[in-house]
Amino acid sequence: MIKYSIKRILSLIPVIFAISIVLFSLTKIMPGDPVSMMIPTSAKPEQIPQLREEITKQLGLDKSLPEQYVAWIGNVAQGELGFSSWKNDDVKNVIANPLKNTVILNFFVLIFSLTISITAGIRSAVKKNSFVDQFWQVFSLICMSVPTFFIGLCLVFVFALRLGWLPSNGMPVDGSGLGEWVRFLVLPVVTLTITSLASTVRYVRNAMLDALSQDYIRTARSKGLSEKVVVYSHAFRNALIPIVTVVIAQIGTLFGGSMITESVFVWDGMGSTLLTALNRRDFYLVIAMNMFYAVVYLISNFIADLTYALVDPRIKLD
DSSP, X not given: OHHHHHHHHHHHHHHHHHHHHHHHHHHHTSSSOHHHHHSXXXXXXXXXXXHHHHHHHHHTTTSOHHHHHHHHHXXXXXXXXXXXXXXXXXXXXXXXXXXXXXXXHHHHHHHHHHHHHHHHHHHHHHTTTSHHHHHHHHHHHHHHHSOHHHHHHHHIIIIIIISOOSOSSOOOOTTOOHHHHHHHHHHHHHHHHHHHXXXXXXXXXXXXXXXXXXXXXXXXXXXXXXXXXXXXXXIHHHTHHHHHHHHHHHHHHHHHOOHHHHHHTTOOSHHHHHHHHHHTTOHHHHHHHHHHHHHHHHHHHHHHHHHHHHHOTTOOOO
16 A cells, blocks of 8 residues: 555656646636736836836746746745736735635535435435435436526525525625624535535435445345345445545545636635636636646545545555
């Protein structure tokens, strides 16, 4: 396990470098001019050329692309992610608060979606073709077909505009108590949970159906074991590998954010920040956030590989 872990970690280094080169190149060919975004609207026409030159040097855009990349990757290695032309601040300071908000939001989504999807998926598989199974099948198909923003807007219309129980958008002010945070979290959490359930319930159900159709399940039942023991001690344990894949993918979204949902509910998270950064042509903020996502998902896949060996001893890591 240790030898495999070291080999995988070393193999991730060139992958991260390759991703950084691709992201840096793609970001640089994006249309738009971050320098123009930073020039104050109050600047006089005769001041603009000098301001443009100063800002260009400040951002390091007066150098060639290879020099810009080397300077950027060197700063990243030292913990400096660059300068945000949108916020006029260091990138690490810009993303600190949105990252916290995204983790808070998606933590509850992860807990609710996994709890409901695993419970509903197991029940649907055990009671195949029953009302419960058909309900979750129809529910999944509807939610997969309906856009996320439509689900969010429907919830806003019912619970915020019609009933007035919850705020339609925004975030709690600094110093708000737990109750205020809960009021603002309910609608975006429910929206993302419904969207997540659309696929995860079907995934768990199919994994359980496959496990329940195996010969060892028939053997366990023929020995007179109770249905709970058969389902949870035998079938569920052997269905964990595909379920672990879903769980690890969900953990990756803890830090990724959701552009659509965060935009609908005006939630100051990573997704909405990235969308604004793209619109404002904030190149270094876009690169840093995309690199962050790439590293998170690479680490998630690495953890998934290690988890497979722990879940199923038959899997050997070489």
